[in-house]
Each structure stands twice: as structure tokens, then as C-alpha cells.
Amino acid sequence: MNTLDRAKEWLSDFFDEETRKAVQEMIDSNSPDLEDSFYKNMEFGTGGMRGIMGVGTNRLNKYTLGQATQGLANYLHQQFPNETIKVAIAYDVRHNSKEFGKLCADILTANGIKVFLFKYHRPTPELSFTVRDKKCDAGIVLTASHNPPEYNGYKVYWNDGAQVVPPNDEGIIREVYNTKYEDIKFTGNDDLIEWVGEEQDDVYIDTCIKNSLYQDIGRGNLNIVFTSIHGTTYTTIPKALKKAGFKKVDLVTEQMVPSGNFPTVESPNPEEPSALSMAMNLARITNADIVIGTDPDGDRLGMAVRNLDGEMQLLNGNQTNTLLTYYILEQWKKEGKLTGTEFIGSTIVTSDIFFDIAKKFGIECKASLTGFKWIGKMIREAEGKQKFICGGEESFGFMTGDFVRDKDSCGSILTACEIAAWCKANGRTPYQYLIDIYKEIGMYQEGLVNIVRKGKEGAEIIRQMMTDFRNHPVEKLAGSKVVTIKDYQEQTLWNLETNEKSEMADIPKSNVLIYYTEDGSKVAIRPSGTEPKIKFYFSVKDTIKSEKEFEIKQKNLFDKIDLIKSDLKLD
Known part of the structure; x- marks a missing residue:
């Protein structure tokens, strides 16, 4: 059917009056939104859905959410026949999230399923924890993470507290697509x-x-600035810091007010320096040692510390995770807990420094596809054989153990603040500690470029870009030959020096390309699974012997990233 015919189906008596009226107005006014609202069904992917709220098959609303939840209910009854099925539901501060949460609860209970429903919005990691704590069979969280205010989303978790992975994700998708609105x-x-x-x-x-x-050193003397950026963590992080003994915590009060409009920021994304600008301004007044901010659903953290000039500087996700990982492994080693059967988790687009760190401590680093559900899958598959210690990905996510099976800002913030307190007690800063790690392991610098292309036309542009990079790879990046290309969609490793391709089936298929150059530089390219954009991840490296070398070495690495961007025609 064409778009207009698909829209007219939503004028039937099955749909409520408000929906019918909105659709009719779009048709009568020949609204430009009609095409994008109805040209396809909203995709229920391997982790759920995320999209713009509104009427239509390609929008998040009571009918598309209802279809997803009814499909999930059908699948749960297939998997747990004649059992009391339990599902936990949480939601963040976004518009309609609370109503969507109750809608999902009603559909599940209408299908005879017991629901643990949060009374008010809570962070996503608390939902993951609650699935395990309440011994639920599944979980749902309504969130669109750091997307703009018009977005919302729906993520499904399994009984281990991690987002669904094969074969459960495929089974749920099948049931969702077999479910009619009726x-x-x-x-x-x-x-x-x-x-x-x-x-x-x-x-x-x-x-x-x-x-x-791990160690209670100087916690009461650390100056912390925290902001929830209008998100859910105002309910947990201040309380957690106080309980843990951090006494000097200043809150960005304007941003501790939960709001789906995110009124003080352009984007509630802690990856963006502007999202933490109010916190950084407060840090100058309070002489803070560390600034922490979280995204709306409270699973990711942004962190700023004093650089070598004494100014607050936002760390990228790889740098934050490097600090956390190295420190945790040092503590495990100090406590005699490392036996060689432990592992840390990472992803294929994250810095390769985590392989180097794991090697230093005599353990394994496992890399998965992007997304913490794959790290959760690692943990589940390793249970009884290997012990998971911690894991993270470059997009400001980290987990400090397996009690939460998703990225968890609360546990990560507690560890980050302990590191800062320990450093301060020893006359150092976390920034200097990071440089010490680079001196030991090797210095890495990362970069990221997002190219946004919205709507149906934008999706086609992104598809064509991936096709071109796949079929016509560049030969050199920043003067260094591209020697290897990993294609996770084709599951092949292409050695450009021998022109041989070998199978690479240890990781599931995904539309990701990674270029490796002769000098160790790395570029990963993939379309976002949750936003209308294509992402380019850069990682370059060098050696460093002293703190005095750091700034010039860092500048050289940034210059190298700029050259790579130019070679890829991204500047």
C-alpha cells in the first residue's frame, strides 16, 4: 500500500477518536509528516524500539507500543508455559513515559502476567537490577536515552537483567510482527x-x-559537582554518594528538576561538553575536583577532572573507562583476586587500549558488537567458567560488576569518585593518573564524527555511504596504508596486502566496517541503531615517557585524526 492508504487504515473505528482526528488532519492538510509517519512500520529491533512520538505506523504511540507488548506477552507464555510470569517495568522522565509504562503494564496484566511497576521514573540500570532482584522473567524500560524531547523508546530485558539477545530477541520480534493491532x-x-x-x-x-x-581514602575531602541533566538519577546518585561517605557534593539545582523538555540544554547528552557547561561553571565557583553528569535514563556518565593546567576538562568515554578499568584491576590485584580466569568486556568500536590493559594484568578482554546487551551475553555465557570484572564502551557507558547487566552510572560514579579521592589524598589528580596509565600501556586518543541524515531519504543516503565504504575502501589514512578491513555484515576479514578474505563468524552479523592501518590506527564506521545518523569512530596511538610530553603528543594525535577525517572526506 502507498502511504495514504496506510494512513486511511487508521481512520477505522478500532482506533480512538483522538488518533483518528490527528490522522485526518494530516491527510486534509497534506502534512509533510504524513510520509514519515506512515511509510513503514516502526522497526522492532533486537533491543526494542526508539522513535518520534505521534500517530502512525512509524511513530511511538499506544498502538505500536501495544503491538510490541502484546507480542512480548505471547512470547513469554510460549517460553514459560503454566508458570507465574513476572515482568518489571520502569520509565524515565520523557513525555508520556509514565503513561506508556502503565499502558504496557495493563497489556501484560490483561494477559495474566504479574507486573512490578515503578511508581515514578527511575534509572534504567535500576530496572536491570530489579529484574534480577525480583526474579522476573523479563523487564521493560521506556526511554529514548539522550535523544531529543520528541523521542521515546522501549527496551526489553530478559531474566538475567540484560537486554534480549538471540534467540529470545528473534522470537520476540517474530511475535511482535505476527500481532495485529486488533x-x-x-x-x-x-x-x-x-x-x-x-x-x-x-x-x-x-x-x-x-x-x-574498594578503599576508603579521602572520601570526605573530595569536592564533587553533580548534575542529572533533568533526568532520573536525582533519585539515586546524591543518596548513593552520601551513603558512601562523600560529604562535599554540590548539585546543579536547576538541572536536578526532572523534565522531558530538558530546558537548560540543547541535548541531554553527557558526551556533549555543552550539556555539562552549568556543572563546569559551578565547579569553578566551588573549586570542585570532579564533575559528573548523567543522561536522562541514568545509565551513562560524563566526567570532567582537572587537567595539567588546573582547568576542568571533560574526558571522553574511552578515557573514563580506562581510569575505571585500570583502577579496578589494580585493586583486584592488590587483594589477590586475579587468577587468570577473569575477563573484562569491551566493544568493537571501543579503543583497543583495553586489550593492552587486560594483557598487563594477565586476564582476557572480550569485544562484542556495540551495546551492553552483548556484554551481558558474554557474562551469561561465561558463568561458572570465567569471572567478569568490569566492562565499558566508548559512548560513556560502564559497569562495575555483574549485579547490573547493563551500563550503570551509579556504580561507575562511585568508583570514579573513589579514584578522585584517592588521587587527591596522594597529591595527584585523575588526569595525572590517566597519563601514568598511558606511560605504562601506551597513549591512545579517540575521536567521533556523527553525520545526521533524517527521514526516508536520509536512511537511503546512509545505506549508500556504507555501500561505498564497503565496496570502495580508501587505500591510506593519514599517510598509513590500510592493511585490514573487518566487515561484520559480511563476517569477513580482508587482508589488503594479500587480497585474501577469511571468515570471521565469532561475532554476530552487524552493519559495521573497521579499517586498520599499518601504524595501528583504527576507524570504525556504522549506522546508528537508534538515531538517523552514521557514526565514525577514530582511534590513534603513540608512546609516551613523561608527563611533560603529554600535551604535544596529544596534539599530534588530534592532528592525525583530522588527517584521517580529510582522507574520508568528512571535513
């Missing part, structure tokens, strides 16, 4: 809802403290 059971049974309140925060926070802290 099949959705909207009339819920509140007797099957158990409301979850602040008491769960304490259980979660206490577990974070137990699993994320």
Missing part, C-alpha cells in the same frame, strides 16, 4: 500490579556501594 488486550488487571517505590532505591544503592568501592 489482537492487543488493552484492558488490564490492577490486581496483578505490585508497585515499586523508594525502598527499591536503597536495595540498589547498597548493592552498588558493596560492589563498586
